[in-house]
Ligand SMILES: Nc1ncnc2c1ncn2[C@@H]1O[C@H](COP(=O)(O)OP(=O)(O)OP(=O)(O)O)[C@@H](O)[C@H]1O
């Protein structure tokens with residue numbers, strides 16, 4: 655199955671455990687420092703590739719060492735990076751994440767080139783030919799919020815492509831702009847804070863219903879360790895998270911999307927696809943870095959209830 659991931663591409667640099675930053679010039683010795691291809695498009699692309707999909711990733715990165723590194727990491731995972739455009743005026747987006755012993759994750763983030771992706775860089779034929787398109791982080795990719803791109807999504811859907819979407823930020827103004835995509839997607843998978851911020855609702859069920867009213871067939875709100883909830887044509891369904899010895903939950907939402915999309919492409923019902931998402935996320939929570947713990951579709955299936 656061919657999936658196009660489109661949107662945010664970020665290099666994550668993670669260290670653990672970091673329970674406090676040292677004063678002055680002191681050094682803290684940590685157990686691990688790791689790199690990961692992350693962001694709602696790149697992180698999901700790698701997870702989708704590990705689950706056996708053919709993946710083409712589309713986005714904007716810098717013409718810099720971080721960009722070389724990111725394309726190399728994604729290529730080694732089997733992701734086709736021919737849809738990435740390189741910018742000279744902006745750096746590749748990157749984050750530094752000092753992960754606490756309890757899995758807590760403060761982030762130092764440089765937005766970089768992501769925001770410069772425009773609909774002109776997206777080949778409409780690629781989206782029409784794909785089995786699924788995942789729009790990852792349209793809130794941080796301002797240039798995609800464009801009627802021409804919405805038309806491209808609608809054309810792809812009319813040809814049978816499944817369109818899914820996740821958002822990246824928790825900034826109310828950016829998320830508000832991402833609402834314009836809702837009439838053009840089949841499935842939307844925000845986390846709880848994002849769903850509440852986008853709707854002004856005070857609980858995730860109300861938020862999911864309001865988001866679904868704007869167009870998607872179903873909305874899945876992820877609730878961290880509390881699992882997820884699905885609002886679709888058959889009403890509300892709750893899926894508990896797996897019990898995990900958590901190392902780092904960075905990229906759990908991206909892994910959830912990858913598992914969910916893979917399930918849909920295997921012909922599963924939406925709730926069963928959400929179980930695949932839940933299992934993929936549990937594997938990622940048990941290791942350091944976006945996607946690291948997610949090895950194969952077989953490992954995901956071994957976790958299914
Ligand atoms: N502590 C945890 N234990 C078990 N599963 C977890 C835990 N945290 C997250 N998950 C799983 O991961 C899914 C997605 O998590 P979360 O809601 O934190 O996504 P997110 O905030 O979008 O993450 P990111 O944007 O970093 O990828 C949850 O629905 C759940 O199934």
Ligand SMILES: [Mg+2]
Pocket residue numbers: 820821822844845907908
């Ligand atoms: Mg997320």
